[in-house]
Amino acid sequence: xxxxxxxxxxxxxxxxxxxxxxxxxxxxxxxxxxxxxxxxxxxxxxxxxxxxxxxxxxxxxxxxxxxxxxxxxxxxxxxxxxxxxxxxxxxxxxxxxxxxxxxxxxxxxxxxxxxxxxxxxxxxxxxxxxxxxxxxxxxxxxxxxxxxxxxxxxxxxxxxxxxxxxxxxxxxxxxxxxxxxxxxxxxxxxxxxxxxxxxxxxxxxxxxxxxxxxxxxxxxxxxxxxxxxxxxxxxxxxxxxxxxxxxxxxxxxxxxxxxxxxxxxxxxxxxxxxxxxxxxxxxxxxxxxxxxxxxxxxxxxxxxxxxxxxxxxxxxxxxxxxxxxxxxxxxxxxxxxxx
Amino acid sequence: xxxxxxxxxxxxxxxxxxxxxxxxxxxxxxxxxxxxxxxxxxxxxxxxxxxxxxxxxxxxxxxxxxxxxxxxxxxxxxxxxxxxxxxxxxxxxxxxxxxxxxxxxxxxxxxxxxxxxxxxxxxxxxxxxxxxxxxxxxxxxxxxxxxxxxxxxxxxxxxxxxxxxxxxxxxxxxxxxxxxxxxxxxxxxxxxxxxxxxxxxxxxxxxxxxxxxxxxxxxxxxxxxxxxxxxxxxxxxxxxxxxxxxxxxxxxxxxxxxxxxxxxxxxxxx
Ligand SMILES: Nc1ncnc2c1ncn2[C@@H]1O[C@H](COP(=O)(O)OP(=O)(O)OP(=O)(O)O)[C@@H](O)[C@H]1O
Ligand SMILES: Nc1ncnc2c1ncn2[C@@H]1O[C@H](COP(=O)(O)OP(=O)(O)OP(=O)(O)O)[C@@H](O)[C@H]1O
Ligand SMILES: [Mg+2]
Ligand SMILES: [Mg+2]
Numbered sequence: 001x002x003x004x005x006x007x008x009x010x011x012x013x014x015x016x017x018x019x020x021x022x023x024x025x026x027x028x029x030x031x032x033x034x035x036x037x038x039x040x041x042x043x044x045x046x047x048x049x050x051x052x053x054x055x056x057x058x059x060x061x062x063x064x065x066x067x068x069x070x071x072x073x074x075x076x077x078x079x080x081x082x083x084x085x086x087x088x089x090x091x092x093x094x095x096x097x098x099x100x101x102x103x104x105x106x107x108x109x110x111x112x113x114x115x116x117x118x119x120x121x122x123x124x125x126x127x128x129x130x131x132x133x134x135x136x137x138x139x140x141x142x143x144x145x146x147x148x149x150x151x152x153x154x155x156x157x158x159x160x161x162x163x164x165x166x167x168x169x170x171x172x173x174x175x176x177x178x179x180x181x182x183x184x185x186x187x188x189x190x191x192x193x194x195x196x197x198x199x200x201x202x203x204x205x206x207x208x209x210x211x212x213x214x215x216x217x218x219x220x221x222x223x224x225x226x227x228x229x230x231x232x233x234x235x236x237x238x239x240x241x242x243x244x245x246x247x248x249x250x251x252x253x254x255x256x257x258x259x260x261x262x263x264x265x266x267x268x269x270x271x272x273x274x275x276x277x278x279x280x281x282x283x284x285x286x287x288x289x290x291x292x293x294x295x296x297x298x299x300x301x302x303x304x305x306x307x308x309x310x311x312x313x314x315x316x317x318x319x320x321x322x323x324x325x326x327x328x329x330x331x332x333x334x335x336x337x338x339x
Numbered sequence: 340x341x342x343x344x345x346x347x348x349x350x351x352x353x354x355x356x357x358x359x360x361x362x363x364x365x366x367x368x369x370x371x372x373x374x375x376x377x378x379x380x381x382x383x384x385x386x387x388x389x390x391x392x393x394x395x396x397x398x399x400x401x402x403x404x405x406x407x408x409x410x411x412x413x414x415x416x417x418x419x420x421x422x423x424x425x426x427x428x429x430x431x432x433x434x435x436x437x438x439x440x441x442x443x444x445x446x447x448x449x450x451x452x453x454x455x456x457x458x459x460x461x462x463x464x465x466x467x468x469x470x471x472x473x474x475x476x477x478x479x480x481x482x483x484x485x486x487x488x489x490x491x492x493x494x495x496x497x498x499x500x501x502x503x504x505x506x507x508x509x510x511x512x513x514x515x516x517x518x519x520x521x522x523x524x525x526x527x528x529x530x531x532x533x534x535x536x537x538x539x540x541x542x543x544x545x546x547x548x549x550x551x552x553x554x555x556x557x558x559x560x561x562x563x564x565x566x567x568x569x570x571x572x573x574x575x576x577x578x579x580x581x582x583x584x585x586x587x588x589x590x591x592x593x594x595x596x597x598x599x600x601x602x603x604x605x606x607x608x609x
Contacts (some may be wrong), residue, residue: 044525045497159386186522188386188552189596194609196598216525219598246600260530262555263600264582275531275557308413 002035004072005210006056006095006177011069013055016062023283025051027234028069033177038132038203040212040221040242042257043231046280049214050100052231053179057095058086074176094125100182100214103162106154112165113150123314136172139177142205143168143198160191165196171207178202179212184220196224218261222246225314230254232281233291236310240317250319250328253292290322298323345412346373347546348397348430348514353406354594355392355570366392368570369406374514374546381549381557381578383593385569390550393519393567397548398432399423409522428457431512433503433520435550447486451475454509475508475531476501478535480528496523504532511543518550535562554597558582566590 008031012016015023025048028235030314034041037337041049050142051064058078070079078086091097099105106115120127149157149165157165163183170178180199184192202208213225221228221242228245230253238251249255259274278295281287287294293303303322310318313325321328355367366389382390386458388476395401397408399417408415410426417423451472460468473483479501491499500523507515521529537560540547551557552563557564557578566574567587574587585591598604 044527045495045523111431189554189593190609193596193598193606197606197609200606216527217598218526219600222600223598223604257527260527261600262526262530262553262559264470264558264594264597265599265601273530273534275534276527277480277531279482 002037003074004032005035005074006031006033006058006212007070007072008032011012011052011059011071012067013051014065014067014095015051016065018063019286020110024286025234025283026055029231029236031056031229031236033210033212035209036203037227038086038213040225040228041212041214041231042216042218042221042228044216044257044280046230046283048234048283049231050181051234053097053181053212053214057097057179058090059083059097092119092170092173093177095177096170096173097179098166098170098181101186102166102181102183103154103159103186106162106166106328107179108154111151111153112157112169113309116150116169119169123173126321139172140168142207143201160187160193160194163187163195167195167198167202174207176209177212178208178210179214181214182216183213185215185217192220196220199224212279218246218258219263229326230257233286234283235291235320236318237292237321238319240313241315244315244317250313250317250325251292251321252296252298252328254319255332269298287327289323290320298328344375346409347376347411348374349409350393350397351407351409353393353396353403353408355389355396355401356404360561360606365570367396367403370570370572372565372572376546377540377544378563379540379547379549379561380516380563381551381561382567383551383554383557385552386512388567389570390552390567391518394432394516394548394550395596398516399426412522430514431507431510432516433500433507433523435518443507445491447489450491450502451506451509454506455527458510460608471509472505475505478508478539479505481505482559492522497525497528500524501528501532501606504536507536510540511539512545514546514548516548516550520549521550521556522539522553529556536560542564546597551594554593 008029010028011026011031012028012097013026029052038044043049054064058071058081060083065157070077073090079091102151113136115131116131117129121133136150139145140149143319145164145168154162177331184195187195203211213221215221220228225242228242232253238249238254249258256276257275276295281291281294289304289306290308306322308320308322310320312318345519348373350370353370357364357366370393384390392401396403398437417426452468455468455471476483481498481501500520504520521532524532539545549557551559561578564575564578565572566581568589574581576589581590585594595605595608
């Protein structure tokens with residue numbers, strides 16, 4: 001059995017806004033990522049993907065607050081650890097995070113090598129500049145990035161090159177788990193592919209043990225990760241192996257999400273995509289029952305009042321719906337038939 | 340939907356050069372294009388290929404270095420301010436960077452109100468205006484009530500793009516130029532929005548130019564596709580012919596780089 005690199009049990013976290021309102025952005029999320037595996041997190045804008053990423057690293061700086069649950073990273077239970085201690089001993093080494101839009105956050109007046117010096121010196125006070133340069137050069141070359149990049153300013157690099165540089169910097173301290181938050185969504189298809197190739201290489205070469213990949217681009221997820229978790233309004237609505245999740249979703253929301261994929265393949269034109277009308281609920285006052293009920297085409301009165309928990313469907317598959325799997329599948333088959 | 344009459348908008352030999360001397364950069368290079376009424380076309384190409392530049396020229400926001408633009412059969416003349424305003428009644432745009440397109444001192448309600456006013460709705464009763472604005476927001480999965488009294492910078496990137504698109508449902512322009520209109524919108528909302536936009540297109544016979552590097556989107560929405568490489572159109576034709584039977588290696592590469600679901604995605608080519 002492979003080791004579990006990251007385990008999260010019933011984690012709940014919230015934002016407390018300037019106006020002292022609570023935003024329940026992550027609600028009782030459990031997940032486990034084994035050594036050598038990668039997990040994708042999908043879901044529409046605002047469903048809590050980035051918040052979950054920060055939360056499971058123990059990165060609780062205001063306005064984000066921990067409510068309950070456990071986090072175990074590579075055997076270390078970090079629940080309740082001070083965020084400053086997390087920053088010193090966990091981030092970068094055990095777990096590294098590439099934030100959304102990281103490539104645009106690089107300070108434009110500093111050369112790439114200077115960022116690298118900062119990152120290393122924060123953890124290794126005695127490292128010399130020469131050592132750091134050698135290490136960086138070696139890493140960049142392994143990852144197929146020209147060493148000249150080290151002497152450049154961020155503005156001198158194309159978007160794709162900048163993003164790959166950011167990824168390279170994030171693995172400098174040899175973290176076990178890498179979390180990449182929408183690393184390629186702003187790039188054109190070719191640059192995007194280079195980023196994906198690099199991430200896959202990191203996994204295959206064993207430079208990182210596990211990866212969490214966050215995006216709303218499902219075709220991308222499908223090509224990168226082993227398992228997919230779909231979130232809706234702060235909760236997991238379905239989780240399972242990539243293939244089954246894409247070709248055989250159970251939950252009505254995942255079904256809709258998979259039905260909205262656009263790929264340039266024959267027969268797609270003139271097909272109506274399965275869009276999901278409506279908007280997600282307000283996370284300041286999440287509904288008492290199923291959070292998706294308001295937009296669900298199979299909604300029943302009890303959905304609005306019953307707090308639905310995740311149901312196991314075998315092989316690590318789970319979904320959050322009061323309707324049994326068989327009934328949902330029958331409904332999908334009927335819809336298919338009508339078309 | 341292509342009619343064989345004269346094109347609505349044409350470009351002939353349009354070129355745009357930025358800078359000079361060693362800095363000289365030909366962003367758009369001798370481009371020809373014909374856009375017929377009711378047609379939906381896409382311009383597809385990688386980052387820096389000149390898509391935004393050609394679209395700004397078509398809009399009249401940038402002046403071409405050489406070449407001509409024809410609008411409704413006559414050479415386009417937008418040299419005076421009044422003529423520009425007149426031209427913009429026909430052509431409207433959704434810009435790539437939504438943050439740059441709003442006046443940050445204007446609340447969101449006024450962004451939408453302006454659209455109603457521009458279409459001669461200034462004297463409509465307040466309730467009617469609110470109804471129109473709410474409807475436009477609903478087409479793009481936004482709740483109007485949640486937007487009122489907010490400033491554009493209080494929205495997320497995806498919400499801003501939706502707001503830009505909501506404007507189109509109020510403005511109902513003859514020609515819509517949409518530069519990466521859904522890049523920050525998740526796949527699920529994107530499907531809803533595209534369907535609504537296509538619905539509006541059929542309803543009012545809108546002509547649309549989509550600018551994108553998302554070939555799937557181009558294939559889904561357009562009648563005709565233009566592939567742009569380093570400022571030139573290297574291949575163009577019906578969506579089916581260009582996307583399903585590409586001739587140029589560049590087009591094939593772009594297609595090959597799109598993550599696939601039904602077939603193997605070849606990662607060895609980059
Ligand atoms: N600093 C904050 N204060 C209050 N609420 C916040 C804050 N940051 C995020 N939120 C709210 O928390 C929820 C989850 O946000 P989050 O950024 O995690 O979403 P996401 O799934 O990453 O979305 P996207 O795909 O747009 O990046 C949203 O409803 C958002 O409005
Ligand atoms: N105002 C400007 N001044 C100088 N050069 C410019 C200007 N605008 C664009 N360029 C250059 O023209 C070329 C084409 O840029 P353009 O923005 O049209 O590309 P694009 O296809 O829209 O790319 P993207 O997909 O990244 O939006 C690029 O080399 C760019 O650097
Ligand atoms: Mg996010
Ligand atoms: Mg552009």
